Amino acid sequence: MTYRRGALIVLEGVDKAGKTTQCKKLVQALQQSGRPAEMMRFPDRTTKIGQLISSYLERKSNLEDHTVHLLFSANRWELVPEIKEKLEQGISLVVDRYAFSGVAFTSAKPGFSLDWCKSPDVGLPKPDLVMFLKLSPSEAEGRGEFGTERYETTVFQRTVQSRFEQLMKDPSVNWQVIDAARTIEDVHTDIKEHTVNAINKVEEQPLGELWK
Numbered sequence: 531m532t533y534r535r536g537a538l539i540v541l542e543g544v545d546k547a548g549k550t551t552q553c554k555k556l557v558q559a560l561q562q563s564g565r566p567a568e569m570m571r572f573p574d575r576t577t578k579i580g581q582l583i584s585s586y587l588e589r590k591s592n593l594e595d596h597t598v599h600l601l602f603s604a605n606r607w608e609l610v611p612e613i614k615e616k617l618e619q620g621i622s623l624v625v626d627r628y629a630f631s632g633v634a635f636t637s638a639k640p641g642f643s644l645d646w647c648k649s650p651d652v653g654l655p656k657p658d659l660v661m662f663l664k665l666s667p668s669e670a671e672g673r674g675e676f677g678t679e680r681y682e683t684t685v686f687q688r689t690v691q692s693r694f695e696q697l698m699k700d701p702s703v704n705w706q707v708i709d710a711a712r713t714i715e716d717v718h719t720d721i722k723e724h725t726v727n728a729i730n731k732v733e734e735q736p737l738g739e740l741w742k
């Protein structure tokens with residue numbers, strides 16, 4: 531078999547769209563079909579930077595808005611060597627949130643432009659595929675109460691959704707919108723198909739740089 535790198539696959543979406551469930555199912559399905567795959571998630575709360583972020587999200591500490599944005603970005607950059615290593619080893623990575631969440635959430639706060647929010651993440655490994663799990667705000671509300679972490683309110687989530695929509699207009703990113711209002715299995719089948727196509731396509735293609 532010829533050498534092929536792994537694919538960088540990202541799942542994005544508003545809260546309650548089922549990203550984490552779908553990431554886990556996708557990694558399992560890929561492994562079962564003989565394709566090396568691992569899951570990652572951002573924020574990665576296990577690192578020192580991740581712990582600062584986690585404490586902020588849990589409202590145990592306060593951080594200035596620009597500062598926390600840069601910490602979220604730094605949390606991605608600190609994992610770039612590991613991301614590149616795994617992809618080079620032929621392992622596909624399924625990532626629960628990435629720079630798009632970074633931009634959508636901070637730019638939903640007053641006074642933050644999309645451009646300012648994007649800049650610290652310019653040059654990150656570019657995902658080969660970004661699937662946006664789309665769920666209308668009313669469908670998300672129908673899935674039960676939000677948790678108690680920061681950002682988990684209906685009003686904020688609506689603004690986040692509109693920021694994601696702005697980001698999806700960028701044709702330099704390979705976006706696929708997935709209707710997340712269906713059953714877990716139907717959504718999974720759709721996601722798996724897009725992923726397998728992406729994995730087959732990245733052969734011989736170098737990893738790109740995001741927003742560059």
Ligand code: 2DT
Binds near residue numbers: 632
């Ligand atoms: P979960 O761990 O439940 O996914 O929530 N966020 C995430 C940001 O504000 N900026 C980022 O760069 C990233 C990756 C989204 C994490 C919360 O943190 C938000 C929800």
